Amino acid sequence: KLTGSTVLNGAIDPTNVTLASGATWNIPDNATVLSVVDDLSHAGQIHFTSTRTGKFVPATLKVKNLNGQNGTISLRVRPDMAQNNADRLVIDGGRATGKTILNLVNAGNSASGMATTGKGIQVVEAINGATTEEGAFVQGNRLQAGAFNYSLNRDSDESWYLRSENAYRAEVPLYASMLTQAMDYDRILAGSRSHQTGVSGENNSVRLSIQGGHLGHDNNGGIARGATPESSGSYGFVRLEGDLMRTEVAGMSVTAGIYGAAGHSSVDVKDDDGSRAGTVRDDAGSLGGYLNLTHTSSGLWADIVALGTRHSMKASTDNNDFRTRGWGWLGSLETGLPFSITDNLMLEPQLQYTWQGLSLDDGKDNAGYVKFGHGSAQHVRAGFRLGSHNDMTFGEGTSSRAPLRDSAKHSVSELPVNWWVQPSVIRTFSSRGDMRVGTSTAGSGMTFSPSQNGTSLDLQAGLEARVRENITLGVQAGYAHSVSGSSAEGYNGQATLNVTF
Template identity: 25%
Template sequence: MDSGKILGLVDQGDGANVFKISAGTVSGDVSQGSGVDNFQMTGGTIASLTQGDSRDVFVMTGGTIVGGFDDGDIAKMTGGTIGRVNMKLDDNLFDMSGGTILGNLVTGFGDDTIIVSGGTIGGNISVSGGDDRITVTGGVINGEIRASSGNDRFIWNAGGLIKSSILMGDGNDTAFISHLTEDTLSLTPSVDGGLGNDTLTFDNSSSAGAARYIGWESVNLTNNSRFNLAGDFFLGDSSSGTGSFTIDSTSALQVTHGAVRPYTSGQLTTLTNAGVIDMTSASSSAADTLSVYGNYVGRGGQLLLQTVLGDDSSASDKLIVSQGAISGNTQVGISNLGGQGALTLQNGIEVVQAQNGATSSADAFALKNSVSAGAYQYYLFKGGVTAGSENNWYLRSSVIAIAPRAAPPAAPPVIIRPPSAPPVAPAAPIVAADEPPVEPPTAAPVAPADPPSTVPADSPADASPTPAATTPALPAAVAGAAPIPLFRLEVPVYSVVVPAAQTLMLNALGTFHDRQGDQGLLTETGLASAGWGRFYNNDFKKSWSGTVSPSLDGSLEGFQIGNDLFSSEISEGRYQRFGFFVGQTHLRGSVKGFAEGFQGRQAGQTKLDGDNVGLYWTLSDRSGWYVDAVAIATRLDGNSQSDRGVKLETQGHGLTLSLEGGYPVALSDHWSVEPQAQLISQHISLDDQNDGISEVSFDSQNYTTGRLGARLNGRYRVSNTPVEPYLRANVWRTFGGSDTVTYDDVDRIKTQHKASSADVGMGVVAQLSPTVAVYLGADYDANLDSNDLKGISGNVGIRMSW
């Protein structure tokens, strides 16, 4: 039919009928009767369509069916308008990519398939009985999707809007939500699995609103899906009672305050995590929780938490498991939310709580990342130190042993009393006949007192805490002893920086003879009359006492070039001179100290360079005595790095002041001994730095060092060259004071200055010509106190008169 108007109905009768309409109007019903019928509509209008029995075909690209389309079997709609669709009998197929259905789209009985990729449905989509399949990839559905009974399959992929509920009905149904976001899903008030063993799978989708998803026995996040859980996600229905929630290796459950619960209280759910449970991205607080009422199974997944890294009372996101079992393996990632680090003294910071009888395997969790704050390193432990904490998991910055449980109090002695005479019943009171008896008062019942607990509130746990898998070896704690702090590797490395700077500056100073060779060489007068230079080195192992007892196995080398600015003979045989020098010193070393619970732990390396400029004034006498004053300003630059790669820059400056004197006493024509004394003051100031974990600041009290020594000096001529061999010995004493490294203005790690050492050395000074002299020496250093020191140093110099 391509034009005109038919008043009334069109009845094609039984058989294989074909009806085509592109224009015109049929005011009544078009009935195709039994048989394999074919209806094609590209335009025009009919009142309604009934295709009848058999496997009929319907194609509509335009036009209008004012009323209903009934009894079709295979239908394809790309345009036009239908009042309603009611496909009964057979295994129906309705494929809609355009057009409008004003009312409901219904298929009955059989295993039906409905595909909606475009167009608009004003009412519901309903299928009745059978194992039906509904696929939505586009279009708009204003009513509900009702799958009814049967093992139905619903696929919602990449598009389409569903503005009312999805009701899967009875049966073992499956639903796939693919390539969708919460912006689309939020328009659907509920997705209900109904009764049966139902499975809901999110495929590359992001969703939220746990209350939307009802009655599912199995929920799966797959293919990079995300679910934001901010409430209770109930699994199961009134028949099954519970269910399971699974996160695959590509997907994430983002949690603020969420729970996975069974439909029936007391049943156990199962949450399986092969992906990520993330409490860090949806919230900026450390108070989020995920409660699992049942079992938690790790399948190599991650648990990401925010924690305020501090003491035992610190806040943290938390996984809570009630009644069930914690098993498998999960990597716990910790993000510090402003914590400045502190020593944990009890259970630690709780991150996993097992409650109401829940248990945990010993290898259920391990740290994903290094956890440090302030001066401390945190590790993950199963179990605390108090009763009831054995299956919880804690972050702890110390190793602590369980205090021994107190012995139960002794039973009181049994007191045996002698038998007493039986009581005599009192005589009944006499009551007048007209006087009613008086009932004795009845006291109100008193609830019996609760029996005292056999386990005190602070009683110790039954088992010692166990470090999580992959935790490095930790020291064994001693019951009753103080907790062993777990300082991070960087702490001894940073603690040695200021002492290393002091060592560098002290070597750059040296002694008068290290720089000038011998007072007998100082005979020039006038302006810029002489210059000198030297190279020095020192290989040493040195330790300091303090919080972390750092030690440095290092070497340094440096050079100096100086010149007398002015010298004069102020009286016969007595000279004074002023001069300056510049130089560089480089120090490199390996650091050990008290870190991660162990003394002498290899911790890292330090590098320090010092650029120095100095001024000196020397007064010397022909008889051999001298007084030497020196001031050196040093610019310090370098870095320190722990063995795990955490690095801290070093920048600052130092000032060294020295006053030294010596007076030789002749022992023979060739030998003399020269007592010497030197007093040194050093000031070191280093800039505050940040190593990515905490702010690190340095505070150093002034170093005061004294030296007492003696130099045995000979005078000979070898091939007409004046040669002066010498032996020397010194005792060095650095007096009280300390260096303090502070982490985030909270934890203060002190290193003591106090140290005593001695050195012995030998060398020679040779006057090669009236204008050139060379000198060299070597010394061995050793400690005189409990601080270790072993070192070998050398010095080579030259002095030239201009």
Template identity: 25%
Template sequence: MDSGKILGLVDQGDGANVFKISAGTVSGDVSQGSGVDNFQMTGGTIASLTQGDSRDVFVMTGGTIVGGFDDGDIAKMTGGTIGRVNMKLDDNLFDMSGGTILGNLVTGFGDDTIIVSGGTIGGNISVSGGDDRITVTGGVINGEIRASSGNDRFIWNAGGLIKSSILMGDGNDTALISHLTEDTLSLTPSVDGGLGNDTLTFDNSSSAGAARYIGWESVNLTNNSRFNLAGDFFLGDSSSGTGSFTIDSTSALQVTHGAVRPYTSGQLTTLTNAGVIDMTSASSSAADTLSVYGNYVGRGGQLLLQTVLGDDSSASDKLIVSQGAISGNTQVGISNLGGQGALTLQNGIEVVQAQNGATSSADAFALKNSVSAGAYQYYLFKGGVTAGSENNWYLRSSVIAIAPRAAPPAAPPLIIRPPSAPPVAPAAPIVAADEPPVEPPTAAPVAPADPPSTVPADSPADASPTPAATTPALPAAVAGAAPIPLFRLEVPVYSVVVPAAQTLMLNALGTFHDRQGDQSLLTETGLASAGWGRFYNNDFKKSWSGTVSPSLDGSLEGFQIGNDLYSSEISEGRYQRFGFFVGQTHLRGSVKGFAEGFQGRQAGQTKLDGDNVGLYWTLSDRSGWYVDAVAMATRLDGNSQSDRGVKLETHGHGLTLSLEGGYPVALSDHWSVEPQAQLISQHISLDDQNDGISEVSFDSQNYTTGRLGARLNGRYRVSNTPVEPYLRANVWRTFGGSDTVTYDDVDRIKTQHKASSADVGMGVVAQLSPTVAVYLGADYDANLDSNDLKGISGNVGIRMSW
């Protein structure tokens, strides 16, 4: 029919009928009767359509069916308008990519398939008994989707809007939500699995609103899916009672304050995590919790938490497992939320809580990343030191054992009393029969309150805490002893920086004889009358006392070039001179100290370079005595790096002042002994830095060092060359004072200056010509106190008269 108007109905009768309409009007019903019928509509208007029995085909691209379309079997709609659709015979197929259905789309009886990729449905989509399949990829559905009984499958993929509830009904149903976001899903108030063993799968989708998803026995996050959990997610229905929630290796459960609960209180859910449980991205506080009422199973997944890294009272996000078992393996990632580090003295910072009888395997959790704050390293431990904490997991910056249990009090004496009349038993209360549970098609059950703990908080645990599986070896804790601090590796490395700078500057200063050779060489007068230079090195092992007892196994080398600016003979045989020098010193060393619970732990490396400039004044007498004063400024640059790769730059400056004197006493024509004394003051200032973990600041008191020594000096001529061999010995004393390294203005790590050492050495000075002299020497250093020192140093110099 391509034009005109038919008043009344059109009855094609039984048989293989065909009706085509592109224009015109049929005011009544079009009835095709029994048989394999075909209806095609591209335009026009009819009142209604009844296709009858057999496998009928319906195609609509335009036009209007004012009333209903009944009894079709295979229908394809790309355009036009239908009042309602009721395909109630056989296994029906309705494929809609355009057009409008003003009312409901209904299929009945067999295993039906509905595909909606476009268009608008004003009412509900309903399928009755049978294993039906509903697929939505586009369009708008204003009513509900009602799958009814049967093992139905619902697929919602990449598009379409559903503005009312999805009700899967009874049966073992499955639903797939694929490539959708919460912006689309939020328009659907409820996705209800109904009774049965039902499975809901999110595929590359993001969603929230746990209360929307009701009655599912299995919920799966797959293929980069994200679910934001900020409430209770109930699993199961009134028949099954519970269910499971699974996160695959590509997906994440983002949590603020969320819970995974069974529909029936007392049953156990199972949360399996092969992906990420993230409490860091949806909240900026360290107070988020995920409660699992049942079992938690790690399958190589991650648990990301925000924690204020401080003492035992610090806040942290938390995984809470109630009644069930914690098993498998999970990597715990910790983000520090402003914590400045502190020593934990009791259980530590709780990050996993096992309550109401829940248990945990010993290898259930391990740290994903290194956890440091301030001066401390935090490790993950199973169990605390108080009763009831044995299955919890804690971050701790110390190693601690449970306190020894107190002996039980003696039993009081038994008092025998005469029997009294037995009390009359009260009548048993009358208990009303339980009301049947309400099926939750629209509302989740109310979560019961957790029972309070009955374990006294101050009683000791049954076993000492156990480090997580990936924790490095830690010292054994001793019951009743003080906790062993776990300083991070960088602490001894940074603690040695100022002492290393002092060592560098002290070697750059040297002694008068290290720089000038011998007072017998100082005979020039006038302006810029002589110059000198030297090269020195020192290989040493040195330790300091303090909080972390750092030690440095290092070497340094340097050079200096100096020149007398002016020299004069102020009286007969007595000379004074003013001069300057410049130089560089390079120090490299390996650092050990008290870190991660162990003394003498290999910790890292330090590098320090010093650029020196100095002025000197020397007064010497022909009889041999001398007085030498030096002021030297040093610019310091370098870096320190721990063995785990954390690096800190070093920038600063230092000032060294020295006053030295010696007076030789003749022993024979060729030998004399020269007592010597030297007093040195050093000031070191280093810039504050940040190593990515904390702010690090250096505060150093002035170093004051004294030297008392003697030099046994000979005078000979070898092949008409004046040669002066010598032996020398010194005692060095660095007096009280300390260096302090402060982390985030809270944790202060002190290193003591106080040290005593001695050196012995030998050398020779040779006057090669009236204008050139050379000198060289070697010394051995050793400690005189408990601060270890072993070192070998050398010095080679030349002095030239201009």
């Protein structure tokens, strides 16, 4: 009987063993208790230990009857090996009762892991008619390797096995969603012309915009079926843009400018079974440019936008914190042709094509390597904008206050105002973006390719008012709803300050 803080090292050949709480028995590799222990009453700690370097040699403890009293047994496991891959507890002809906690230690490459075959990795073996109660053994810790979680299961032969779960470990959908989250942010930041200039189309100006909103993807079968993982989160950014050049060329008005932005997004991701996988946070800095061409007589216009973004991302679960950085880039071509319905009402059909790409750095967590393939997607937006087309000339001030008389209106109702609504259909296609987890161990690596392809309906609406001769304030809000596939959905709000010079 071992009591208190007693420590026993090595194999022994007794009839009965009792480990009281606090007592420890260390069993080295390749040590087998040759005669069957009649009764093991276990409330302490048993450790299978290694005195060797290099080759893994499993150890075995054989008992007849085990009475578990919340004692622990630490077993070494090699998920990357097909045979002789775990220490074992053997129940020979007797019974395992009570509760014994099995703590699992990855004795191989912590990043290696393979899908189990057959019954799995045997850690408790029942022989010669031995039986084990349903709750005789419980898994004390999570074992992860490569793309897999391994869980303890009791089989019909009364033995207990570790099996790779059908659902991948939580980090798999979490890391796969990082590609989608970064590209969603870039696409929203680039936006359409309504997000950049508003209905007034002011040139030779500087614009400061603040936007925030909610963004997510529905469950469309999960990552196991090639869909983007289910997610829900928020984003926000501040964007400053300014015109650098305006000129007239062959009946065309040409305007060029640059813009920069800083933003953050935070998204909660779910596993295929609907449980929480973790959270991805992204800090992003962007720099872009735009070119606007407008036909003076017809009003036909085209906008060309280019954007580059540096992403710094962190994925957090209960077991891992994984960080990566990367670059996203985007190009957009948008066109529209306004038609006057009445003197102050305009209808403008629009068409926009967007192509984007993303490259994230490879890395590793405590269960394996993480490698990202090149991500890309294409989007087509078709819609129209309907809105007022009032003359936004400020005119003379009417304020009764002497200092503001020439530059401010007497009341809000006197301010020049325009409104607009913009319904659209957005189709995402040809999306790609591989994520691979595993190691160099043959058979341990797995590649996941979540698709962003799908269709969504989008509605934006805005209002702008000229509050000074050279100052315009605008607000807008929007909502996108996915109607097929794995396209993004959410809502947004934006406020814009436009100052002409």
